[in-house]
Amino acid sequence: MVWTLVVPVKPLALAKSRLARGAGEEARAGLALAFAVDTVAAALACAAVRDVVVVTGDPLAGAELTALGARVVAEPGGPGGLNGALAHGARSVRSERPDTAVATLNADLPALRPAELARVLDSAAEFPRTFLADAAGIGTTLLAAAPGMELAPAFEGHSRARHLGSGAREIGLAGVDSVRRDVDTEEDLRAALALGVGPRTAAAVGASAGAHGAWGGRLMRQGPVDGAQPHEAPAAERSAPCAD
Numbered sequence: 001m002v003w004t005l006v007v008p009v010k011p012l013a014l015a016k017s018r019l020a021r022g023a024g025e026e027a028r029a030g031l032a033l034a035f036a037v038d039t040v041a042a043a044l045a046c047a048a049v050r051d052v053v054v055v056t057g058d059p060l061a062g063a064e065l066t067a068l069g070a071r072v073v074a075e076p077g078g079p080g081g082l083n084g085a086l087a088h089g090a091r092s093v094r095s096e097r098p099d100t101a102v103a104t105l106n107a108d109l110p111a112l113r114p115a116e117l118a119r120v121l122d123s124a125a126e127f128p129r130t131f132l133a134d135a136a137g138i139g140t141t142l143l144a145a146a147p148g149m150e151l152a153p154a155f156e157g158h159s160r161a162r163h164l165g166s167g168a169r170e171i172g173l174a175g176v177d178s179v180r181r182d183v184d185t186e187e188d189l190r191a192a193l194a195l196g197v198g199p200r201t202a203a204a205v206g207a208s209a210g211a212h213g214a215w216g217g218r219l220m221r222q223g224p225v226d227g228a229q230p231h232e233a234p235a236a237e238r239s240a241p242c243a244d
């Protein structure tokens, strides 16, 4: 089964507020954009992914992600927030191709590897509606709806429990750390760096080393966080076809 991914991107000036505390306000937008670019690039390199639809109202993110090969759908108006944006993106996809398998993927997965994403999507194809919990075990990084199923996104906060309660089946795969590794905090970013991040994120962290009180330099010098397993050849695997 091949999938259309719906990737939500919050306006960069508002995104990653928890990271801005350490990195500084100026670095916030650059880091948020870098995460989104690396996430979408890895998703587009995955053979289980047919195409990527980005839902955003941010012009810079929209332009950069379009240049990578994603299709941008404008943020819907109204108070819907993240779930409204995801439902809007899924409706847009299904209005053109009603039988498409649709999955959401958060845009803050800078260590994402195509092969791991393929394993998750292959597993998702076995059930009508599935999700992958984030690294913390509280949230969700991917929610998938097979053809004919409503996505019914219930993100924000304790979304793992909410998605379970809504009848979605949890994907219990081991070895897909890069798909679970969302980055909200400085500690999350350290864990992502230990896994091996994409080139835009590496450059953005490096830039913040010079410009923002050596914050990025400190992050890069620190060793892997407990339990993180560095990939041996991150760059090579990231660009490889996704079949395991």
Ligand SMILES: Nc1nc2c(ncn2[C@@H]2O[C@H](COP(=O)(O)OP(=O)(O)OP(=O)(O)O)[C@@H](O)[C@H]2O)c(=O)[nH]1
Pocket (backbone or CB within 6 Å): 007, 008, 009, 010, 011, 014, 015, 016, 017, 018, 019, 055, 056, 057, 075, 081, 082, 085, 105, 106, 107, 108, 182, 184
């Ligand atoms: N299009 C869209 N995307 C959103 C919205 N809110 C969150 N997102 C995206 O949803 C994903 C998960 O969001 P969070 O992890 O909460 O990211 P965030 O809101 O940037 O981070 P914090 O400011 O720390 O809460 C990321 O890809 C965000 O860019 C929204 O209102 N619209």
Ligand SMILES: C=C(OP(=O)(O)O)C(=O)O
Pocket (backbone or CB within 6 Å): 082, 134, 138, 139, 140, 141, 154, 155, 156, 157, 158, 159, 160, 182, 184
């Ligand atoms: C939006 C979510 O993520 P976070 O915990 O990263 O805000 C979520 O998991 O529903």
